[in-house]
Amino acid sequence: MIDTIFALSSGAPPAAIAVVRISGPRARDVLAALSGKVPQARRAVATPLYSTAGDLLDRALVLWLPGPGTATGEDTVELHLHGGRAVVSAVEAALAEAGLRRAQPGEFTRRAFANGRIDLAEAEGLADLLEAETELQRRAAMALASGALSRTVDDWRERVLGLSALVEAVLDFGDEDDVNGFPGDFGSRVDTLAEDIAEWLARPRSEPLKAGFRVVLAGPPNAGKSSLFNALLENEAAIVSPIAGTTRDIIERSVAIDGVPFTFVDTAGLHDGSEDAIEREGIGRAQAAMCNADLVLWLGPEGQGPDDAWEIESKADAGHATKASPRLRVSASDGFGIGELKRQLIEHARTCLPKPGEGALNSRQHAILQDAYEALHGIDIQRDALIVAEQLRSARVAFDRLTGRATTEDMLDALFGRFCIGK
Numbered sequence: 207m208i209d210t211i212f213a214l215s216s217g218a219p220p221a222a223i224a225v226v227r228i229s230g231p232r233a234r235d236v237l238a239a240l241s242g243k244v245p246q247a248r249r250a251v252a253t254p255l256y257s258t259a260g261d262l263l264d265r266a267l268v269l270w271l272p273g274p275g276t277a278t279g280e281d282t283v284e285l286h287l288h289g290g291r292a293v294v295s296a297v298e299a300a301l302a303e304a305g306l307r308r309a310q311p312g313e314f315t316r317r318a319f320a321n322g323r324i325d326l327a328e329a330e331g332l333a334d335l336l337e338a339e340t341e342l343q344r345r346a347a348m349a350l351a352s353g354a355l356s357r358t359v360d361d362w363r364e365r366v367l368g369l370s371a372l373v374e375a376v377l378d379f380g381d382e383d384d385v386n387g388f389p390g391d392f393g394s395r396v397d398t399l400a401e402d403i404a405e406w407l408a409r410p411r412s413e414p415l416k417a418g419f420r421v422v423l424a425g426p427p428n429a430g431k432s433s434l435f436n437a438l439l440e441n442e443a444a445i446v447s448p449i450a451g452t453t454r455d456i457i458e459r460s461v462a463i464d465g466v467p468f469t470f471v472d473t474a475g476l477h478d479g480s481e482d483a484i485e486r487e488g489i490g491r492a493q494a495a496m497c498n499a500d501l502v503l504w505l506g507p508e509g510q511g512p513d514d515a516w517e518i519e520s521k522a523d524a525g526h527a528t529k530a531s532p533r534l535r536v537s538a539s540d541g542f543g544i545g546e547l548k549r550q551l552i553e554h555a556r557t558c559l560p561k562p563g564e565g566a567l568n569s570r571q572h573a574i575l576q577d578a579y580e581a582l583h584g585i586d587i588q589r590d591a592l593i594v595a596e597q598l599r600s601a602r603v604a605f606d607r608l609t610g611r612a613t614t615e616d617m618l619d620a621l622f623g624r625f626c627i628g629k
């Protein structure tokens with residue numbers, strides 16, 4: 207028999223209320239044992255809870271939620287307790303004594319997936335939603351969690367199955383001499399499907415949304431990188447000094463500006479012929495950071511930064527005018543241009559990050575959809591119908607991997623391990 211599991215699903219006590227969730231075949235019996243009765247389904251009822259020894263544990267609000275129409279798909283009970291540590295421990299002890307098991311992280315969600323209540327793309331969205339720290343992250347995760355990708359993939363899958371059925375008909379009844387055994391619109395239906403997938407593939411990916419849009423400050427020693435870094439963060443995170451070579455390590459800080467997640471990266475000043483081994487290591491790290499940037503703010507000599515870097519004239523208050531046509535002039539000392547720089551960064555990052563409310567693919571999903579796209583894109587109806595059938599099958603298999611109709615245990619362990627206990 208499946209274990210019946212329980213966990214504190216609300217935050218750490220003490221708090222006003224603590225919600226303990228129970229899921230599994232014994233949920234109802236355990237509730238009956240604790241409260242002496244089972245309330246009407248889906249109605250919140252206030253009731254005292256007792257241990258097997260007859261001690262009053264708490265007066266709680268309880269919910270009896272019979273499966274399969276529940277979050278996990280199983281019989282579920284919610285106990286809304288007074289949120290003191292000792293109250294929660296006493297109730298948890300009573301549940302353990304009744305033979306229930308503490309849930310693993312993500313186990314409730316894993317059961318929801320196993321019981322078909324959510325698919326893999328929705329579970330991934332849910333994990334993102336719980337981790338979301340900024341408004342943009344929340345809205346992207348919400349779109350996935352509420353099934354935006356899942357519904358789209360289901361539609362694609364149906365269309366592929368329809369096409370496969372047509373190919374089967376050609377295989378069963380086709381005249382061997384007739385190369386055009388496919389219906390007239392077959393090719394265009396394949397093309398339209400491939401284009402619909404290509405539209406999702408072309409969208410910004412979800413990873414930069416999680417890690418923050420990565421802005422690296424680079425340039426020679428004493429260019430004012432750390433000063434600008436601190437000004438952007440509004441925090442004296444990095445050491446600033448008139449001594450060239452102050453910054454050695456990479457310094458990273460994440461911050462949301464106007465709901466847009468950024469990670470700013472301060473680096474060691476770049477220059478040739480350093481004798482100092484530590485400084486040389488710092489310069490190597492700075493160069494690697496520039497390669498991994500979504501955007502480089504270049505504070506060095508004009509035209510010597512990476513392609514696509516933004517040319518920034520720093521120390522504008524001190525009358526610095528080393529660049530003929532900087533994108534922006536700023537001063538970390540008096541704040542000149544910092545607001546405008548932030549405004550432009552937000553505008554630029556928004557175009558590179560998923561649009562609010564629009565589903566974005568993570569790299570796992572992107573790689574799988576790429577397979578589906580290639581299978582469909584490669585279809586040539588002049589070729590043998592058997593080959594066409596095989597390509598359609600590969601596309602369908604890819605869709606199934608995406609929604610979790612076909613997955614491996616490792617993949618599931620990795621995903622559900624991201625959840626906290628109680629979810």
Ligand SMILES: Nc1nc2c(ncn2[C@@H]2O[C@H](COP(=O)(O)OP(=O)(O)OP(=O)(O)O)[C@@H](O)[C@H]2O)c(=O)[nH]1
Binds near residue numbers: 428434473524
């Ligand atoms: N007047 C003026 N001085 C600045 C400004 N920004 C930085 N400085 C000064 O320039 C010097 C170097 O600043 P840092 O921010 O340490 O420069 P850095 O590029 O991080 O230097 P390294 O880490 O050594 O490569 C310090 O003395 C700062 O006070 C500015 O906007 N105006």
Ligand SMILES: [K+]
Binds near residue numbers: 450452
């Ligand atoms: K310095």
Ligand SMILES: [Mg+2]
Binds near residue numbers: 433445452
């Ligand atoms: Mg510095």
